[in-house]
Amino acid sequence: MINWHPAAGGSQLTFPRPFDLVDLSFLGIGGLPPEARADFETCLASVLQSIEIHLGMGASGTIVPPAGLVMDAGGTLDVLTEHDLDYAYDAGAALTALGTMAQRIAGRASELRCAALYYRARLPVPNGGAPQEVEIWRTTHWQEPPPQDGAQDAIAIDLEHRAGVALALFVPFTWQDGDRLFLGEPLAGLSRRRYWN
Template identity: 40%
Template sequence: MSSWRAAGDFPPTYPHPMQTLTLMLMDGSVPRRARGDMDACLAAALEGAEGRLRPEPDASLLYPFGLVMDADGVLRKAGQYDADYAYDATATAGALHHLAEGYRARAAELRCAVITYYVRMKEPSPGDTAPVDVRLRRSTDWRIDAMAPPAGTVDAVAMEAEHQSGCALAVFMPFAWQGPQQEFVVGDLMAVPAKRRIWPDA
């Protein structure tokens, strides 16, 4: 991994993720008017994910959730809470589809949306800015195998962030528990352009 850092006593580790990502995305893929909205949504999503991950490796069931910013700039959390994440191996993929469909139906009322879930991917090398070999991490996988991922791989929080202006990013924050005290650590943010699902014609 290019670098690990101990997560702070209180989340989020990345209070302004777009400041980090703008340096990485110098291609103009995120318009200036979208950066503030995406920054607020991503920071809130990261804070929520860290809050669930921080206590210990197997403290809680990890399930996908979403955040939207409405026309007035208010953030609201969403999720599919009636899904059986503990025993249904397809629940996570189904929830991602459900969240995206729900946001698309309300697209005219929203400015920005983020869908957050967990993945396992190839461990980045120093200087890597794009994730490789990303695979959905199901909640059932997490319960069966809560310990360290196989050599050469790393677990990560994945966020699909989309703005009504037409830009979409896939953002990744690697995480792990290291050392005898199982300290919670996070890696450098990574991002790549993503497919638009909520405002496909923007």
């Protein structure tokens, strides 16, 4: 069951402290290391603001290109994007962009504290808690009708910290009453570490 919230709009965040809403019990007794939690909160605030701006433009023709965010050792955030791809008509553009940004993060890992990649995804219909594949939403899907099988659109956020933790967050979204954006409370799970092993 998804708890829906109307998007705050403007510069306000719908979820200013998203980890307060996420069940992180799968991390065990220690939970997130304090440094990782603080850095993840900072990165997520920026990512969520970007997402709300993109999605707030409305349902018709909204393309959310994949993007990334890194935090350097001094705490400065840097946005990663791939502008030289045709997101509207190249079905492989999202995967190409994610791969290129992941390589850039890996190449800079020694000077970074935290990294995030985010992209539009389609969550399958829940099936009692069993593992399921999440489909990366190809930016060309805007040309197709929405799924009718109960799947849910979401923004996937892959977070990793040099403290040795990697999480996958999903923020479900929908538009109601025309183009009014609603966001679901974030869902989280463990992810595979890619940059700091």
